Amino acid sequence: MSKKTLLISSSPRCEGNSDILCDEFLRGAQEAGHTGEKIRLADKEIHYCTGCCACIQRPGFCAQQDEMAELREKLLACDVLVLATPVYFHALNGPMKNFIDRVCPIYTELKNKEVYFVIAAAGGAAVVESTAQSLRLFTDCFDSFREKGVISVTGVWGEGEVKRTSAIQHAYQAGRAA
Numbered sequence: 164m165s166k167k168t169l170l171i172s173s174s175p176r177c178e179g180n181s182d183i184l185c186d187e188f189l190r191g192a193q194e195a196g197h198t199g200e201k202i203r204l205a206d207k208e209i210h211y212c213t214g215c216c217a218c219i220q221r222p223g224f225c226a227q228q229d230e231m232a233e234l235r236e237k238l239l240a241c242d243v244l245v246l247a248t249p250v251y252f253h254a255l256n257g258p259m260k261n262f263i264d265r266v267c268p269i270y271t272e273l274k275n276k277e278v279y280f281v282i283a284a285a286g287g288a289a290v291v292e293s294t295a296q297s298l299r300l301f302t303d304c305f306d307s308f309r310e311k312g313v314i315s316v317t318g319v320w321g322e323g324e325v326k327r328t329s330a331i332q333h334a335y336q337a338g339r340a341a
């Protein structure tokens with residue numbers, strides 16, 4: 164069965180390590196016959212949640228007018244959701260947290276996603292795990308979401324350094340198997 168894959172890439176860097184892993188995952192998924200799209204949050208105008216709680220009064224409604232409306236539609240429609248972040252202070256980065264907070268208007272409508280995390284770190288396994296856990300604090304809110312894998316690269320500081328690691332193949336294989 165062909166699945167719709169949505170990759171949310173939160174690195175602000177053009178040649179970000181986590182962003183490159185997203186491209187490899189997508190390449191694998193497309194070769195396996197799935198459709199997919201990568202969204203770079205840095206290319207989108209997404210304001211932060213102001214906590215007005217209009218969406219609590221009126222589910223589905225958001226008081227803000229920006230590009231998050233389009234992303235919420237894509238999120239509802241996808242079968243496979245890939246959340247990609249660099250590690251910033253042992254956890255997900257600001258743009259990813261901002262995106263997650265703005266999901267609130269469709270919180271009760273989101274169902275049945277297969278979820279992958281893509282994580283890039285200068286450090287090692289411990290920061291990958293703390294960052295995966297920070298993403299899980301969101302995805303575990305949804306009983307019908309199923310976590311399918313964590314694709315990570317460690318020991319990379321500079322942009323594009325992931326290209327010299329085996330994480331590239333892991334990301335591609337995970338996409339193919341999605």
Ligand SMILES: Cc1cc2nc3c(=O)[nH]c(=O)nc-3n(C[C@H](O)[C@H](O)[C@H](O)COP(=O)(O)O)c2cc1C
Pocket residue numbers: 174175176178179180181182248249250251252253254283284285286287290319320321322323
């Ligand atoms: C503000 C900031 C905080 C960071 N904090 C950590 C950290 O706590 N642990 C770590 O291993 N790497 C940390 N890093 C390094 C990045 O995770 C690393 O450079 C990663 O490869 C960036 O991924 P990207 O290229 O996808 O943006 C930090 C980088 C920045 C800019």
